[in-house]
Amino acid sequence: MNSKFDVIVVGGGIAGLTAGLVSARLGRRTLIHTSELLGGHLLSIETIEGYPGHPDGIAGYELCPLAQGQAADAGAEFAMSRVEALTCDGDEWQLATGSGDYAARAVIVATGTELRELGVPGEALLRGKGVSHCASCDAPLLGGKPVVAVGGGDSALQEALTLADHASKVTVVHRGEELTAQESFRRRAAAHPRIEFVASTEVVEIIGEDAVDGVRVREAPGGSGGDGTRDLETSAVFVYIGLRPNAALLADRLSLDSTGRIPVDTQMRTGLRGLFGAGTVRSGAAGRAVAAAGDGTLAAIAADRFLADGDWPG
Ligand SMILES: Cc1cc2nc3c(=O)[nH]c(=O)nc-3n(C[C@H](O)[C@H](O)[C@H](O)COP(=O)(O)OP(=O)(O)OC[C@H]3O[C@@H](n4cnc5c(N)ncnc54)[C@H](O)[C@@H]3O)c2cc1C
Structure with missing residues (x-):
């Protein structure tokens, strides 16, 4: 050339x-x-x-x-x-x-x-083994299992809607008290029977060795729930945090x-x-x-x- x-x-x-x-x-x-x-x-x-x-x-x-x-x-x-x-x-x-x-x-x-990464333990290890940025690529492989989508903006909710066609449940974990996504995504996600929300919460670790078994979460800074962590069971984590x-x-x-x-x-x-x-x-x-x-x-x-x-x- x-x-x-x-x-x-x-x-x-x-x-x-x-x-x-x-x-x-x-x-x-x-x-x-x-x-x-x-x-x-x-x-x-x-x-x-x-x-x-x-x-x-x-x-x-x-x-x-x-x-x-x-x-x-x-x-x-x-x-x-x-x-x-x-x-x-x-x-x-x-x-x-x-x-x-x-x-x-x-x-x-x-x-x-x-797309930004979470930067938490387990994320790099499990990329491509359940940690993903691409709902349309990986959702068909979910086989009706529960998944987590991280983020509260347009991308997170749009992709949660795609995931909900393939997963048994989509848990949207977001740091703010309110979602920042546009109204049309908020309305459709809120009305979806397989999507639920965990607000004011951040992911601190992705758990698993060869595949994702869960995510460890805690109250986001500024929240009132204390320092404790808890685990959410999931087979995949989709990250849309900006x-x-x-x-x-x-x-x-x-x-x-x-x-x-x-x-x-x-x-x-x-x-x-x-x-x-x-x-x-x-x-x-x-x-x-x-x-x-x-x-x-x-x-x-x-x-x-x-x-x-x-x-x-x-
Ligand atoms: C999950 C998600 C859902 C979305 N849904 C919608 C929607 O429904 N409707 C809508 O209107 N918008 C949507 N958007 C926004 C939309 O995707 C963007 O506005 C659009 O893709 C921006 O296009 P772009 O060409 O500027 O950048 P990009 O799409 O980011 O493309 C940039 C390209 O540059 C290449 N590149 C980067 N660095 C280099 C380099 N050094 N050398 C050579 N190539 C390089 C990259 O590989 C890439 O191919 C969505 C975005 C996301 C993340």
């Missing part, structure tokens, strides 16, 4: 796929470079909700290949390996990756986020915001000439798939303008 492009998109989630699609349609030679299967978080979501045109939701494994095919048909090229470093030499950005070096005048960083932005590539070149995200202007331009941010890795991201796709569109259009006229603010 000739390694010089007009635009390189780093990240193949919905923001990156859309950026690549729009950029290729504008006639720019475009590479989408991603470290994992194309689709990012959406790929593992059983029913993506709130995506326009899909009133009953759409599975990630349906939407993502469609977006990938659309970008390929428009002329976007693909490379799969992690981008390890991003440097700038004059007017050209250079990417060092596991599959070689690439260069472009415009780079769109759409590296998204990773997201960590994948912005390390830029951490020594840009000041990230207080959440670790990349500051951008309304055209997705960063403070570095020719460099754009899009999707959930950018400051102020809305956290919805359609917004990430919108960011990708804006970034691709702005990159096209930049390549045409060379204008950059500041």
Whole structure:
């Protein structure tokens, strides 16, 4: 592959796929470079909700290949390996990756986020043996046993609803007194006969040797239940306690915001000439798939303008 492009998109989630699609349609030679299967978080979501045109939701494994095919048909090229470093030499950005070096005048960083880990004993040992971030991948293997979902936000409740189709019981353990998920998830989860909630509680250990046998929990700090711990029996633990932005590539070149995200202007331009941010890795991201796709569109259009006229603010 000739390694010089007009635009390189780093990240193949919905923001990156859309950026690549729009950029290729504008006639720019475009590479989408991603470290994992194309689709990012959406790929593992059983029913993506709130995506326009899909009133009953759409599975990630349906939407993502469609977006990938659309970008390929428009002329976007693909490379799969992690981008390890991003440097700038004059007017050209250079990417060092596991599959070689690439260069472009415009780079769109759409590296998204990773789900946070609990950081408790047993979690690393039992990852893939009952500790999971992916309800749609692992729920069919549950065989009607009880499971725990950790977290009180949108992801935790959405995935608890997916798990409840396969488990005998889903216990949602969350640290706050109240759930923070949007109303539609709260209402449906509360009405579900196989979902129950344990509030103001945190997981302190995952118990088991070759498989998950249970979780040890205690009252979250600030609660009134004392220091005691108790064990909940479970065959799997699904962890949804927030997201960590994948912005390390830029951490020594840009000041990230207080959440670790990349500051951008309304055209997705960063403070570095020719460099754009899009999707959930950018400051102020809305956290919805359609917004990430919108960011990708804006970034691709702005990159096209930049390549045409060379204008950059500041
Ligand atoms: C459990 C869960 C359920 C959700 N449900 C919904 C829903 O129903 N509806 C909705 O609208 N939204 C939902 N969301 C939010 C939605 O998934 C995100 O808004 C969307 O995926 C963001 O897309 P993105 O492209 O910005 O990032 P991501 O999806 O995170 O994709 C980023 C991509 O970049 C790649 N990458 C990272 N670092 C590098 C690197 N150094 N080099 C190369 N590639 C790299 C990653 O491998 C990944 O493929 C959900 C999120 C979660 C976690």
